[in-house]
């Protein structure tokens with residue numbers, strides 16, 4: 001039965017060379033068609049002596065199954081592999097490319113930046129690894145201030161720390177000695193806070209600073225009112241509560257009327273009608289003197305606000321840690 005073995009080998013090699021459905025059909029006809037190579041052998045079976053028929057018949061049948069299966073496998077291969085397929089199924093759904101998008105915190109930061117840019121503020125940046133001088137001393141933060149404590153601040157060594165606020169960028173810009181200054185500084189800040197729904201050891205702030213001739217608290221009020229109206233809507237009102245910051249005098253915390261209820265009280269503002277948005281004040285003369293600016297000639301205001309705070313209120317996110325998990329199910333919603 002060497003001839004059947006050879007025919008099987010021939011089929012295997014010819015099948016391997018087939019790359020298109022048309023060629024596969026030709027191959028099928030060549031072996032299994034009316035005058036096919038295997039069909040011929042089957043026809044010859046009738047003229048064999050009876051004693052040889054069963055063994056020869058079984059061998060022929062094995063070969064037939066092998067050829068049929070080989071062709072079926074090849075057919076499946078050719079119709080599922082796109083590269084080699086000559087039959088293109090236009091009814092199959094296409095592959096949707098995964099679209100990336102901006103992180104919600106960066107979306108809020110972009111919005112804040114574009115509003116302040118429209119008011120003539122330029123965007124500045126500063127290092128996240130800072131010195132105690134820029135982070136505290138130049139900002140008039142006394143040696144005994146609790147923020148300097150190792151329990152609250154990430155010190156890398158005696159010389160460097162991770163900035164706890166974006167305020168040091170004020171100092172770096174004022175040091176250049178080019179006045180007037182009208183800037184914002186967005187960026188990451190770090191504090192040794194245990195993660196919980198409202199704390200995370202890294203978060204984002206935007207610092208604002210305007211130093212010029214004759215800048216007053218009224219300018220601060222007007223600027224922040226315009227900003228928050230642009231951010232939350234034209235009905236928004238703001239109020240200032242006296243506070244203390246080492247680098248501003250006087251200092252105030254800024255509240256805005258709740259964007260959802262307009263001040264009536266709801267779940268967003270926890271029935272207070274007001275939302276606490278951040279700190280502000282008039283730049284303390286001591287800070288100006290520290291960077292060789294004459295406080296008799298120049299005055300300024302400063303403010304700081306939190307990106308996470310705005311994003312959580314605006315999007316109704318109740319756990320700050322969600323911003324850092326990078327869970328696609330969360331991020332896809334923005």
Ligand code: DAH
Pocket residue numbers: 164165166167207208245248278279280281302303304305
């Ligand atoms: N640096 C302050 C903080 O992290 C925020 C702040 C308050 C910035 C008042 C200011 C300001 O510029 O005037 O809590």
